[in-house]
Amino acid sequence: MSSRLELLNAGGFRVDGRKQHELRSISIKLGGSIEGCDGSAEVTQGLTVVSASVFGPREPRLGGQSHDRATINVEVSLSPWGSMERKRRNKGDRRLLEIASAIRSTFEPVVHTHLYPRSQIDIFVQVLQQDGGILPASINATTLALMDAGIPMQDFVTSLSCGIHSTSPLLDLNNVEESDLPNLTVAVLPRTAKVTLASLETRLHVERFEEIFRLAIDACQVLHQEMDLATRARTKLLVSAMGGKLSIDKDSDEEARVGGLLDDDEMEY
Amino acid sequence: MGGVAGLGSDRDLTIACTGESIASSQTFMRGHGSYLDQETSSILSSVCGTVERVNKLVSVRPVRTRYSPEVGDLVVGRVTEVGPRRWKVDIGSKSDAALLLSSVNLPGGVQRRKLESDELQMRNFFQEGDLLVAEVQSIFHDGSVGLHTRSLRYGKLRNGSLVRLAPVLIQRLKSHFLTLPNAEVDIVLGLNGYVWVAKHIPFDVTKAEGEASGKGIGMDIDGVYSDVNEEIPIHVRRSISRVSHLLKLLASYQLPISDVIVQKAYDFLHSFSSENLVGG
Known part of the structure; x- marks a missing residue:
């Protein structure tokens, strides 16, 4: 399927008005969205919205435990209303299983699983809106959810996709670009710039590979700054609340409510 | 630096x-x-x-993590499995704790070794899904946890409702059994973040002393393993729900939970006229 759309016009703008190396706007919501879980996060990158929730480390249900480390389970689901065509996918969908196993293999070496022998960490990823870059957004959301759950890890894991339009590399692809361009997804540990995932599902000229690979790794550092800011702010908020330094006034009410367990109407007495 | x-x-x-x-x-x-x-x-x-x-x-x-048990902690847990001479109890930590048959009190307070007949009727003491309050007795070398309920204060829970909070919020207190007198509600603040809010039942000191002096036999504690709720008057039900919501509200602001804070918060709530309260 070749598109009539001009993915990169003469002025150097892409279909959604971004420049070549411009990332989509990212917003991060930590914790509180899903009740009963140990940690959760919602990441919005452009029009892609992914929420991740973490349960555990907890007693393994239904076998599958290992005696010297925790096992990580990942389940991915796409909401039927989140894409262009309304479609219900069942749990066994091959694409979902592929994303889930990519997330698992990304995090297995990063999470300190040896600290929790004979237990299990469950990660549930829900893709609420899809506009390209589902895997990188899921990885970013999972990183933040694991941190919110207080699970020890080596470092952040930040992930981004990068494509190439003839000879010009494009960062953080949206749905239109993703379906038409050769693209690569990388996940990086920002501190050491080690790559834990590099996934290439399309054909790409070998001489172009290194260029976009390096570019994506650099861009992941930018993403790391955003994620670091968000987690730091939340940690600070929670610590100050625990120390009794939190002042609850009407203006800061939304920020002060860190757990978000109750809806407003439930609070009214 | x-x-x-x-x-x-x-x-x-x-x-x-x-x-x-x-x-x-x-x-x-x-x-x-x-x-x-x-x-x-x-x-x-x-x-x-x-x-x-x-x-x-x-x-x-x-700032947020699962509960990690320490010896002497008071915990509230839920039985997940009945196994050979032990119950598995979910206490919200990285793995389920074990409650050995030898570390529970027998109904009637009889002091003796547990026999095979006791082993066969373990489900009469605790079944899957039962809630109980216990103390962490030991942590084994492999990191698994042993509980005990060898006190009249410990054992099966009833007449109330469970609230799950972040374990870091629960402060260590002299006593984790609280009573809110004007709410007629007892609270068991498990250090694992599981909190039990129940109808107030006066704790009989003579029974507790009987246990301490080793009399044991002849005590009437048949109610200890009962599954059936007592009659809970409507105003007590309301205050159970009110206190549960109060605890959740405090936790949603990541405020530390202690006896003083809960008492003060409830008194504050109570100071409003009852017509404005839920179902009041």
């Missing part, structure tokens, strides 16, 4: 995020929540939380 980032004389707590360097491994030892980076030989934080230092030991305490 002398080794540890920002760990100065000021009382301000230092916050570290995952992957952040917190100290040099030459001068400090790493504790919980940190790991050693081989390449730079510095100690890095593995969680997000506050940096703590005891002499040469640096550790990071995460």
Whole structure:
């Protein structure tokens, strides 16, 4: 399927008005969205919205435990209303299983699983809106959810996709670009710039590979700054609340409510 | 900076995020929540939380985490499995705790070794899904946890409802059994973040003393393993629900939960006229 759309016009703008190396706007919501879980996060990158929730480390249900480390389970689901065509996918969908196993293999070496022998960490990823870059957004959301759950890890894991339009590399692809361009997804540990995932599902000229690979790794550092800011702010908020330094006034009410367990109407007495 | 980032004389707590360097491994030892980076030989934080230092030991305490049991902790748990001579109890930690048949009280307070007949009727004591309050008796070398309910204060829970809060919020107190007199409600603050809010039942001191003096036999504690709720008047039901919501509300602001705070918060709530309250 070749598109009539001009993915990169003469002025150097892409279909959604971004420049070549411009990332989509990212917003991060930590914790509180899903009740009963140990940690959760919602990441919005452009029009892609992914929420991740973490349960555990907890007693393994239904076998599958290992005696010297925790096992990580990942389940991915796409909401039927989140894409262009309304479609219900069942749990066994091959694409979902592929994303889930990519997330698992990304995090297995990063999470300190040896600290929790004979237990299990469950990660549930829900893709609420899809506009390209589902895997990188899921990885970013999972990183933040694991941190919110207080699970020890080596470092952040930040992930981004990068494509190439003839000879010009494009960062953080949206749905239109993703379906038409050769693209690569990388996940990086920002501190050491080690790559834990590099996934290439399309054909790409070998001489172009290194260029976009390096570019994506650099861009992941930018993403790391955003994620670091968000987690730091939340940690600070929670610590100050625990120390009794939190002042609850009407203006800061939304920020002060860190757990978000109750809806407003439930609070009214 | 002398080794540890920002760990100065000021009382301000230092916050570290995952992957952040917190100290040099030459001068400090790493504790919980940190790991050693081989390449730079510095100690890095593995969680997000506050940096703590005891002499040469640096550790990071995460702001939110699962409960990690310590001997002597009071916990509220739910039975998940009845096994050979033991119950598995979910206490919200990394794995289920074990409650051995030998560490429970027999109905009637009889003091004797547990026989095979007791083993066969274990489900009469605790079934799957039952809630109980217990104390952490021991932590085995493999990290699994043993509980005991050998006190009249401990045992099966009924007449109330469970609230699950973040375990870090529960403060260590002299007693984790609270009573709110004007709410007619008892609260069991499990250190694992499970909190039981129930109808107030006066604790009979003579029974407890009977246990302490070793009389045991002949005590009427048949109610201990009962599954059936007592009659709970409507105003008590209301205050159970009110206190449960209050606890959730305090926790949603990440406020530490202690006897004083719960009491004060309830009194504040109580000071409003009852017509404005839920169902009042």
